[in-house]
Amino acid sequence: MCRDYLRPALLIFASIAVGVVGWSGSVLFLPVALGFPVLWSISQTRSVAALVSSGYFLAASRGLPQGVAAFYSSDIWPGLLLWLCASLSFVTVHAVLWTMNARTRPFRYVLAAIIMAIPPFGITGWAHPVTAAGVLFAGWGWWGLGFMTGGLAGLATRTWPAVAIALTGFWLWSAAIWTDPKLPEGWRGVDLQMGASLGRDAGLHRQRDMIATVRGAASDGARYVVLPESALGFWTPTVERLWVGVLHNADATVIAGAALLDAWGYDNVLVAIDRKGGRILYRERMPVPGSMWQPWRSWFGESGGARADFFANPVVSIGAGRGAPLICYEQLIVWPVLQSMLHDPDFIIAVGNGWWTDGTSIVAIQRTAATAWAKLFAKPLVIAFNT
Structure with missing residues (x-):
């Protein structure tokens, strides 16, 4: 027995x-x-x-x-x-x-x-x-x-x-x-340690902190500076004007996470900002189920939650290159990266806001997965996380 x-x-x-x-x-x-x-x-x-x-x-x-x-x-x-x-x-x-x-x-x-x-x-x-x-x-x-x-x-x-x-x-x-994936030439990923305040503190002081961080990275020769998910908070015309004004004499382009609100919910996005203006670069294909993506709200006529653009925008054009963005949760699952690789991008951009994972291995696993996929397809990788 x-x-x-x-x-x-x-x-x-x-x-x-x-x-x-x-x-x-x-x-x-x-x-x-x-x-x-x-x-x-x-x-x-x-x-x-x-x-x-x-x-x-x-x-x-x-x-x-x-x-x-x-x-x-x-x-x-x-x-x-x-x-x-x-x-x-x-x-x-x-x-x-x-x-x-x-x-x-x-x-x-x-x-x-x-x-x-x-x-x-x-x-x-x-x-x-x-x-x-x-x-x-x-x-x-x-x-x-x-x-x-x-x-x-x-x-x-x-x-x-x-x-x-x-x-x-x-x-x-x-x-x-073994060697880790290379950075794309001229790119810089910035890791932050701002905890839960990132994306929630949208005041001018926080925006100035972000601007100082970007200027520091750009002063080292980076042409493209990547900030983590939610770095800019809500993407509004005011925030866009502030950043475009700051970058009007700079050659750098900022890639940063933000939230784009409307009456029915929001999109978790990456925006690209340079001296010519700002634009939505990428809409997250798969937000975190439950905490962000809440499809049941629409079943009851309610609004709120992040939208899932399941198979949208697998690659994005940035300058002369094409990138495959992966925001946070997308690094833990399989189809977003494989869908992007079908389009043969030049590099991978992996961003996240992992303040809530303190004391766990979740962020390390996200980095590990992004690194593994970049190595499999021999793609340069730029990573930016907030913890």
Whole structure:
């Protein structure tokens, strides 16, 4: 009887360890997440596969309860509830597609991986093992993504030890020669440490602080200065006039996060400002579900919440180049970056406002994911975060 429970227990504990280590915030540890398809495939029953999936996902997203509590200034219970609800799609997909048939199991796992990469399930498709392609196959682009998909399928077969050994070889080689993505030439990403006040304090004093930060970066020769998500607060004609006036004698262009309000809600955007004026550069495709994106409001005739432009503006033109912007939550899921890569941008811009993640690994994981995707497609990367 004890043996009947020992194997499932070991699989569940192993899945938790894989989630914790793989998504620790260190980019070179991402391939540890590839242990999940192995554990899923060797589960002997559907219920064990569901528990293994739950253990992996909950461990990988372990910072969510504390982060939600900080965001809403509440106790831990709302965060725990959201944490469990968010895991339902991941667990459901992997439980439903699990099978005892060894022949079809790898195809079913790949199907589960695809489902968790695109909407609607991909909306909460965090901790996707395919992200490890950026470590194992750096610079291989779409070929690397294809090999990674094949590797995931192989890990769900009975020959998984041989596949694991091969992937480990790629991992060790990549770790031995690893270098971080380069900055685009002439670009500078500015990290801030302004906590919860960023985006909420929209006074003139705060705008002047931002202006001083940009001038400092531009004085070092940067032609494009990137500020984090929400750096400018609300984007209004007054804010635009202030910044355009400041930049009228400068050659620098400022890329900064802001919120664009209307009667029905708001867009989380990036704006580009230079001496000629300001413009909306990018509208976030996938805001954070629940705290920002609240589609149920429209069902009851209410307004509010951020709009999701799911497949809009995958690349934007900036000067002579084309960039792929990723705002905050978009760095944790798969389809926004892959949609952008279909258009072969020249670089990636990753911004975020992670003040509410203090004490968690969420910002580190966001940086890790953005770095992995940039390495996979050999794209320069500029990052700007507020903590």
